[in-house]
Amino acid sequence: MNDDRKKLARQQRDLVAAIFSTTTSEVPASDLMHTTATLKAKRRREVSLSIPLIAEALGTRFNSVFNLYITASPFPPNGGLAADAARFCNFLLTLPDLEREVVLLALVVCTRRGVPLRFAHSKVGLVGAFRGRTFSVWRNHVARA
Amino acid sequence: LSTTKKVIGIGIGWRPELAIAIDRDPSLQFIEITAEHYPKGVVPPALDRLVEQGRTIIPHGISVSLGSAEGFDLAAVHRLNALARRFNSPFVSEHVAFVRAGDLEAGHLLPLPRTKAAMQVVIENIQRAQEVLSVPLALENISALFAWPSADFSDAEFLTEILERTNTRLLLDTSNVYANAVNLGENPSEFLDNIPLNRLAYVHVGGGFEKDGVYHDSHAHPVSDAALSIVTALCERIESPGVLLERDDHFPSDAELREELTRIRAAIGCGQARRRGAA
Numbered sequence: 452m453n454d455d456r457k458k459l460a461r462q463q464r465d466l467v468a469a470i471f472s473t474t475t476s477e478v479p480a481s482d483l484m485h486t487t488a489t490l491k492a493k494r495r496r497e498v499s500l501s502i503p504l505i506a507e508a509l510g511t512r513f514n515s516v517f518n519l520y521i522t523a524s525p526f527p528p529n530g531g532l533a534a535d536a537a538r539f540c541n542f543l544l545t546l547p548d549l550e551r552e553v554v555l556l557a558l559v560v561c562t563r564r565g566v567p568l569r570f571a572h573s574k575v576g577l578v579g580a581f582r583g584r585t586f587s588v589w590r591n592h593v594a595r596a
Numbered sequence: 597l598s599t600t601k602k603v604i605g606i607g608i609g610w611r612p613e614l615a616i617a618i619d620r621d622p623s624l625q626f627i628e629i630t631a632e633h634y635p636k637g638v639v640p641p642a643l644d645r646l647v648e649q650g651r652t653i654i655p656h657g658i659s660v661s662l663g664s665a666e667g668f669d670l671a672a673v674h675r676l677n678a679l680a681r682r683f684n685s686p687f688v689s690e691h692v693a694f695v696r697a698g699d700l701e702a703g704h705l706l707p708l709p710r711t712k713a714a715m716q717v718v719i720e721n722i723q724r725a726q727e728v729l730s731v732p733l734a735l736e737n738i739s740a741l742f743a744w745p746s747a748d749f750s751d752a753e754f755l756t757e758i759l760e761r762t763n764t765r766l767l768l769d770t771s772n773v774y775a776n777a778v779n780l781g782e783n784p785s786e787f788l789d790n791i792p793l794n795r796l797a798y799v800h801v802g803g804g805f806e807k808d809g810v811y812h813d814s815h816a817h818p819v820s821d822a823a824l825s826i827v828t829a830l831c832e833r834i835e836s837p838g839v840l841l842e843r844d845d846h847f848p849s850d851a852e853l854r855e856e857l858t859r860i861r862a863a864i865g866c867g868q869a870r871r872r873g874a875a
Contacts (some may be wrong), residue, residue, distance in 0.1 A: 459665035467702050485810050525701065531632065
């Protein structure tokens, strides 16, 4: 990569990072404000359309939960919108206070995307079980039910 | 300049929600498909039917990222090429923009700094993409919500130099010209006067909305009169371009769609009449 490419690569990396976080780039943050808002709204709308049942189940909370997700999650490098929606569902499973319906729907999306779902016995009967950190989230929901 | 045929008449971007309306309206002579919607190359049978009816299909890319300093998406170029071969398309199209940098994906078309260095990068990328493509490439001007602080070229100069040095065709998005007028203070008339219209392959026009003084190119609203006035201004300068309506959301009823297409035809007709009047 020659110097011109290196310089442009740095400019572009800084810019994309600045759009989705509080880092700085050559373009003043005030000039990026509309781009940031537009891209977030675009992702939010497209994800809500691709997982309508989850969006509906979240209701008025959808926007605030999605804003939490997007702050920590840039657009996935592979898989486009479907990957963004699946990541959002993974994110939902890390939240401690979601309705069971939302958790179930998110599990379905994750399962369809290849996340292994197993079943385990519990006090309330047979429940879905996840490997890794989401297991405890699921257990919390079961415990609360 | 390539002698590849250009499309004429009215076209539309194919979406499943519009499939029946498109199938029923033979006046829609050319159809654009977004290559990223068919990642495995499997396309709806409705598109084959359109080809049988004699309509032209143009594959359009949104994720090649021809302006990325760290390289463009070669697989996306191959996908465009495969679709072009499948549909015997006269050309494929992409944007003068970048959508990713490092391991970050913007999920949207972002403008390049209009510098000599960026121009050299995008030209090299386009030339490498052209080695893969079996049909000519048309490049689209994008709309932007911001401008980079320093520029060696105007928007028109930057686009023109890239088109000339890569011998590519022009996909002129008149709504993006309008968006850049509102958002960046560009002059549409000057822009049209300073781009190589002899390279025009076809034209995009789409709807948007204005909020807080910012124009958003949503493709989800009816085309504004202001954007159509740029179609008219273009048609005062050249003979009968192919004009394609982009509609990606909030899909209109058949009647509303017909009305939208009628307005586009009227804008073209108005420009052509003025052109003949001036001749």
